[in-house]
Amino acid sequence: MKIFPAIDIKDKKCVRLVKGDFANKTEYEMSPVEQAGKYYDHGFKNLHIVDLDGALTGETVNLDIIQEIVTKFDLKIEIGGGIRNFESIQKYTDAGVEKVILGSAAIKDKNFLKDACEKFPNKIALGLDAKDGYLSVSGWKENSNQLTLDYLKEVNDYGVSRIIYTDINRDGMKQSPNFDETSKVSEISNCPVIISGGVSSLDDIKIAKSLKNIEGIIVGKAIYDGDIKLDELTREID
Template sequence: MLLIPAIDLREGKCVRLVEGRLDKETVYSDDPSAMAALWQDQGARMLHVVDLDGAFAGAPKNLDVLKEILSAVDIPVQVGGGIRSMETIESLLGMGVARVILGTVAIVDPELVSEACGRYGEAVLVGIDGRNGQVAIEGWGLTVEKGTVELALDMKNLGVKRVVFTDIRRDGKLQGPNLEATGQLAKETGLKVVASGGVSTLNDLRAIRAMESLGVDAVIMGKALYSGAIDLREALAVAEGKEVG
């Protein structure tokens, strides 16, 4: 299973929010590219970058910082946050981003998702962010009348192969991931699922890895790494099935 450290960008800094709320922000680094290099040095094989300003504004706002991150590492970087046009998708992939994650447009412009998948294949992922089983968009500020599984099936029909699933109620709270909802999404859709939100212990990672056969083949970690609750090297050993003892 692939473990992907998260780098959330806000006003050029590396931050973490709780439940996506701007009033619950912790700044962990003024130099996101150095943080990216650190995670790579510790063994990360991919990075997950979210442009939080972009998610709220509807267009990327931290492109200069993203370019610095891409220059600082040679592992793949997937990016989400404010990607709502084909021009933005083309620009990001053109600058060296490995995968783009579409969120709000999956609800408001599904034709764009279909076109992007047709053009770029598995470089296009959809982020499905759930609050009590319903989909949240626009930086998690708006909940819509569509279930997470329903949206995932819609996206599968448009050509999406992989989704990032986040339970907003767990994000940034170190209370453990929503294993049931994550497994259900993979089981009912047949999509590859990247688990996100709430991972706080090595046992959480073991539980997610146990769902690999269902299609949950990656996990994103943020606050647990930044707070020191989990050491990345130990976490990678668990995720990759290389634990000793």
């Protein structure tokens, strides 16, 4: 199973949010490039990056940082945050990222998702951010009134290469991921699923490994706060 340490970028710094709340954020001293280097030095192969500035503006605000990370380290990167058009997808794929995550734009416009999957085969990941079973959009500030599983059934044949499923109520809370809901998603999904939100211990990693159609898991705040040691986490990489 793949383990994706997370880097959230805001104002050129590494930050972590609680339940996606920009007013409830913790800034960390390491720069995003230094943090990526730390993960690389510990033997991680994959990296999950969210451009929070991009999520707010809809622009590729931190493209230069992403390019520097790709150039310096041999890491497979998935990047998300406010990616709303083909131009942004192209910029990231040109920069060398492995997967581009579409979220709000794909949920608001299913045709955009379908066209993106056709135009960028095997490059598009779909970010499903859910609260109480319903998808949220626009930096989690809006409820889309769409049930997660209903939406997934509608787009299941579009050619998405990966799904990142996040339970917003768990994100940044270190209360363990919502494995029940994630399992429901992974059971019907035509592509593998990444678990996101709430990872608190190595036990969560072990549970994730026992589930079907799970490609990997994202670990964020638990690393930054020292609850999970990087040396221990790298032993869980398959």
